[in-house]
Amino acid sequence: xxxxxxxxxxxxxxxxxxxxxxxxxxxxxxxxxxxxxxxxxxxxxxxxxxxxxxxxxxxxxxxxxxxxxxxxxxxxxxxxxxxxxxxxxxxxxxxxxxxxxxxxxxxxxxxxxxxxxxxxxxxxxxxxxxxxxxxxxxxxxxxxxxxxxxxxxxxxxxxxxxxxxxxxxxxxxxxxxxxxxxxxxxxxxxxxxxxxxxxxxxxxxxxxxxxxxxxxxxxxxxxxxxxxxxxxxxxxxxxxxxxxxxxxxxxxxxxxxxxxxxxxxxxxxxxxxxxxxxxxxxxxxxxxxxxxxxxxxxxxxxxxxxxxxxxxxxxxxxxxxxxxxxxxxxxxxxxxxxxxxxxxxxxxxxxxxxxxxxxxxxxxxxxxxxxxxxxxxxxxxxxxxxxxxxxxxxxxxxxxxxxxxxxxxxxxxxxxxxxxxxxxxxxxxxxxxxxxxxxxxxxxxxxxxxxxxxxxxxxxxxxxxxxxxxxxxxxxxxxxxxxxxxxxxxxxxxxxxxxxxxxxxxxxxxxxxxxxxxxxxxxxxxxxxxxxxxxxxxxxxxxxxxxxxxxxxxxxxxxxxxxxxxxxxxxxxxxxxxxxxxxxxxxxxxxxxxxxxxxxxxxxxxxxxxxxxxxxxxxxxxx
Amino acid sequence: xxxxxxxxxxxxxxxxxxxxxxxxxxxxxxxxxxxxxxxxxxxxxxxxxxxxxxxxxxxxxxxxxxxxxxxxxxxxxxxxxxxxxxxxxxxxxxxxxxxxxxxxxxxxxxxxxxxxxxxxxxxxxxxxxxxxxxxxxxxxxxxxxxxxxxxxxxxxxxxxxxxxxxxxxxxxxxxxxxxxxxxxxxxxxxxxxxxxxxxxxxxxxxxxxxxxxxxxxxxxxxxxxxxxxxxxxxxxxxxxxxxxxxxxxxxxxxxxxxxxxxxxxxxxxxxxxxxxx
Numbered sequence: 001x002x003x004x005x006x007x008x009x010x011x012x013x014x015x016x017x018x019x020x021x022x023x024x025x026x027x028x029x030x031x032x033x034x035x036x037x038x039x040x041x042x043x044x045x046x047x048x049x050x051x052x053x054x055x056x057x058x059x060x061x062x063x064x065x066x067x068x069x070x071x072x073x074x075x076x077x078x079x080x081x082x083x084x085x086x087x088x089x090x091x092x093x094x095x096x097x098x099x100x101x102x103x104x105x106x107x108x109x110x111x112x113x114x115x116x117x118x119x120x121x122x123x124x125x126x127x128x129x130x131x132x133x134x135x136x137x138x139x140x141x142x143x144x145x146x147x148x149x150x151x152x153x154x155x156x157x158x159x160x161x162x163x164x165x166x167x168x169x170x171x172x173x174x175x176x177x178x179x180x181x182x183x184x185x186x187x188x189x190x191x192x193x194x195x196x197x198x199x200x201x202x203x204x205x206x207x208x209x210x211x212x213x214x215x216x217x218x219x220x221x222x223x224x225x226x227x228x229x230x231x232x233x234x235x236x237x238x239x240x241x242x243x244x245x246x247x248x249x250x251x252x253x254x255x256x257x258x259x260x261x262x263x264x265x266x267x268x269x270x271x272x273x274x275x276x277x278x279x280x281x282x283x284x285x286x287x288x289x290x291x292x293x294x295x296x297x298x299x300x301x302x303x304x305x306x307x308x309x310x311x312x313x314x315x316x317x318x319x320x321x322x323x324x325x326x327x328x329x330x331x332x333x334x335x336x337x338x339x340x341x342x343x344x345x346x347x348x349x350x351x352x353x354x355x356x357x358x359x360x361x362x363x364x365x366x367x368x369x370x371x372x373x374x375x376x377x378x379x380x381x382x383x384x385x386x387x388x389x390x391x392x393x394x395x396x397x398x399x400x401x402x403x404x405x406x407x408x409x410x411x412x413x414x415x416x417x418x419x420x421x422x423x424x425x426x427x428x429x430x431x432x433x434x435x436x437x438x439x440x441x442x443x444x445x446x447x448x449x450x451x452x453x454x455x456x457x458x459x460x461x462x463x464x465x466x467x468x469x470x471x472x473x474x475x476x477x478x479x480x481x482x483x484x485x486x487x488x489x490x491x492x493x494x495x496x497x498x499x500x501x502x503x504x505x506x507x508x509x510x511x512x513x514x515x516x517x518x519x520x521x522x523x524x525x526x527x528x529x530x531x532x533x534x535x536x537x538x539x540x541x542x543x544x545x546x547x548x549x550x551x552x553x554x555x556x557x558x559x560x561x562x563x564x565x566x567x568x569x570x571x572x573x574x575x576x577x578x579x580x581x582x583x584x585x586x587x588x589x590x591x592x593x594x595x596x597x598x599x600x601x602x603x604x605x606x607x608x609x610x611x612x613x614x615x616x617x618x619x620x621x622x623x
Numbered sequence: 624x625x626x627x628x629x630x631x632x633x634x635x636x637x638x639x640x641x642x643x644x645x646x647x648x649x650x651x652x653x654x655x656x657x658x659x660x661x662x663x664x665x666x667x668x669x670x671x672x673x674x675x676x677x678x679x680x681x682x683x684x685x686x687x688x689x690x691x692x693x694x695x696x697x698x699x700x701x702x703x704x705x706x707x708x709x710x711x712x713x714x715x716x717x718x719x720x721x722x723x724x725x726x727x728x729x730x731x732x733x734x735x736x737x738x739x740x741x742x743x744x745x746x747x748x749x750x751x752x753x754x755x756x757x758x759x760x761x762x763x764x765x766x767x768x769x770x771x772x773x774x775x776x777x778x779x780x781x782x783x784x785x786x787x788x789x790x791x792x793x794x795x796x797x798x799x800x801x802x803x804x805x806x807x808x809x810x811x812x813x814x815x816x817x818x819x820x821x822x823x824x825x826x827x828x829x830x831x832x833x834x835x836x837x838x839x840x841x842x843x844x845x846x847x848x849x850x851x852x853x854x855x856x857x858x859x860x861x862x863x864x865x866x867x868x869x870x871x872x873x874x875x876x877x878x879x880x881x882x883x884x885x886x887x888x889x890x891x892x893x894x895x896x897x898x899x900x
Contacts, residue, residue: 029736029737029738030740032735038732068870069870100719101719102720102739104717106698109698116852120696120721121697168863172860172862172863183848186848187845189727189844263836264835
């Protein structure tokens, strides 16, 4: 395979993985699939996809300004690619946002319900409008492909006429939302760390967006030239490099000047935040500036790529820091320090891969690298001409299509299959095995019956001279919060005391059939009946399961008495037994046959409830 | 305008308010999750009782006079009612969670478990009070020691001042009177236990006096974005003007250059002709 095919295969694989993971996000919700918490409600998707994405797409308006407004027409060869990058970048932002929003189907609400005080409202509107503008800016590239169609040609001519106003409106909108992304964080003065929080955050965001725009255009240009074996224009690269140096120096001055002016320089060498800051600064400023300004290596394409990529990485890291990582509540609590989950990173990577693939599609099918020589000095020969199924696609188009879809499907399938219950399970406290279920020193009890257990120091509570009855003798009708209800789950019907399905299911205890049943009996009723003695068997896992002198010997039916029967049996039998011998009880004469002794509080309620029930061969005494 | 006054010295930590809140607002039992360790609030717990040394502090939405959540919500799903409660309209919400980020007290909680999640927070029992089902929030109604009471904000501030004057054990500060522009849930506390809810984060940097460009603590959050938002129209039009101007100048210069070139060319041609002639 040649370079471009390899790159495409990798992108298709990432897209496949992301597709499978993306489904889980919508089925299971944000809490399970991301590392977002109430402490850090914004994470990688906002920091990278939205804020990083918008900034990465800044190349569009920067190059458009250089090209059309300042009339530097020698930059023409990259303008279409830059605008396409911006257009796809913004689409990627929108798609990424759909994953991040809790209720993505409500995204249109921003157009209907207005709140002009909100910076996010402004960003939303600017992005929507700018996306339309970018479409208009890029539309000629698509329209000119069919010059023989009259309608398209007409639209093309019309767009060409209003080109300059469109470009100007695009720059105006970009200025607004690039800076307003910074304004978003002005509302978080008590969260964002003081190295980053500054009243001029919008300005810093705008300037860094321009830096990022320039470096990103370099990265994009160098990468596509490498993949499509196309020579880079030395003049274009040099201009970009020089402008990047100037903008990075302005950014550095602004950033450090601001930090020193506010007195936050004391924080530059203390704590986690300072590490984040210096990492960010070395990627954004130190590495690119050294590479771009050192003679000798600043002419080499590979070094230029490293420098530009480092700049891109640094400013994206800035967006991530501001977006959630460098928030004081995040840094201070090391236990809940936010790092993006696998799902978040995969989906972001998938969105980027999708955008890149569409970019490649446009490069191969449309005239993105303009060939029109504006100036005689330009090298025109080096730009290859593409027709959709030639040289650069490796082999024939059809085989490639099969290859790529194969990669996509396999990646999708493998990921989807390997997302097991373990990765998409609720992150609550883990369910612990029921050891020492009865009378032990420390119990693990699940009082709410919701699958989450807590440790309960039984001995400790006993030592406090708390009456046993205060916990163990409160089984009133309908009381679901005691252990009795676990087995005696039906009020008047028989319950399942064993839960066969739960024990055999891999989602439950995950025991093999032969743990209980005889392996030598192969099938039929014989197999069902071949149960080992319940008492020994259950004790293997549940050490203290049986009370002394338990009647349970062999679990034949799994059936338990109804709650009412069990309770009545428990109290009435015991009281009657003890009544014979215990003189105190005899004196008190707790007449248990008299129902209203126990069921006195909520007589009416209970009568109502019971009348609605279908009773199973039981004679029920109304309370 | 209605408010809640919580007297921390009177709270015995029985958490009856938490239970009453759950019952009145039909909240789920809730499941323990990692981040609940910090303050007990979750989408199913709209109020919680924190224990700090020997005092109990009830945490809930402060119902700011100028709510950050109201000003940042892009669709206006959160708004402050006339009664003073900050309420949430889930039909408008699109789930961006900006309110959670912007809240200076970190109150709004999200239903992370649900595939259709909404923001959840204390709404001061606004719906029930407006419908006339109850005449005060469930928490203040149930409180056995009257540690948390409900009433007009002015009256409650007067009452708080009276208590502070009457007993030297109180710290001479009403939390929520001025912080972030004032809140409708106000606290008074003893001298031993300061409630630095708001300065919480800045304090953790170990240097509460230094402001590092942070706004003043009494300044409301909507104020912080106001300058940036106000400069939006001038920035927009200004950039348009600059770009149009630049374009005009550049074009003009190019035209002149071209004209000069042409003129030179013509001159040269003429000279040539003359020379030839």
